[in-house]
Amino acid sequence: MAARVPLTRDRVVASALVLVERHGVEALSMRKLAAELGVEAMSLYNHVANKDDVLDAITVVVFERIEPPTPSDDWRADAVALADAFRRAALTFPRTASLSLTRQLRSESALPLTEVALDVLRRAGFDAEQAVHALRALLAYVVGTLLREVGSSPAFAGLDPDARADRETTLAGAGLPRVAESAETLSACVHEDEYRFGLTLMVDALAARVPLTP
Structure with missing residues (x-):
């Protein structure tokens, strides 16, 4: 059995970005994000404070792409x-x-x-x-x-x-x-x-x- 990839803030943010690009910002929720990662929703709060924190984080990803x-x-x-x-x-x-x-x-x-x-x-x-x-x-x-x-x-x-x-x-x-x-x-x-x-x-x-x- 393959080792389970540890949940990290970067993984949470990357998955949130994928969800938003797939379904739009309005479709993002902590429950859907947890399902995307295959974890319980409460596990997310060890890495992000709340949905606003997630939204801020994916915005930062876009800003970091600016060269x-x-x-x-x-x-x-x-x-x-x-x-x-x-x-x-x-x-x-x-x-x-x-x-x-x-x-x-x-x-x-x-x-x-x-x-x-x-x-x-x-x-x-x-x-x-x-x-x-x-x-x-x-x-x-x-x-x-x-x-x-x-x-x-x-x-x-x-x-x-x-x-x-x-x-x-x-x-x-x-x-x-x-x-x-x-x-x-x-x-x-x-x-x-x-x-x-x-x-x-x-x-x-x-x-x-x-x-x-x-």
Whole structure:
């Protein structure tokens, strides 16, 4: 008989992540997690405090996947690279992304990334206060586009050609001239293109706000 693998916090968190990716965040419970691990629910509490602790822990896993770029002499390229790294990590776990993007971490896992982002913006020329505002604006954009991306239907993402064609026909025939002329583009959302377009706008806008050096 094979030796039983010991229950550890890492195993509990890894199994929770698998459950969330399989069934969604709303399906996670301590009872289901225990069943996934083949143990009694009470055994979990030797390794995690409660469900909130589990949710925090799987959020940390996603944050730990973010690989900050090596600083360069181009802060704009660094800002884009950091946003891209954040997006890649989130999309690695698409069903966990809504949790990772909106949960307020009680640990300090996000602080090293905050340091990297603030350093990029300080090197751009923002003072300490402005850098925080700029960071929050960038983060709000990236989180918003990611939530739309992971939550959109295949039809909206353009993955169902028939659904897209039907939507385009509906838009074209809505009797609204501006909607009709943009019906092909409105009928689906190419997430990569939308993300790039908006991110470029955000970085351009931040560059325009960099204080002039006396």
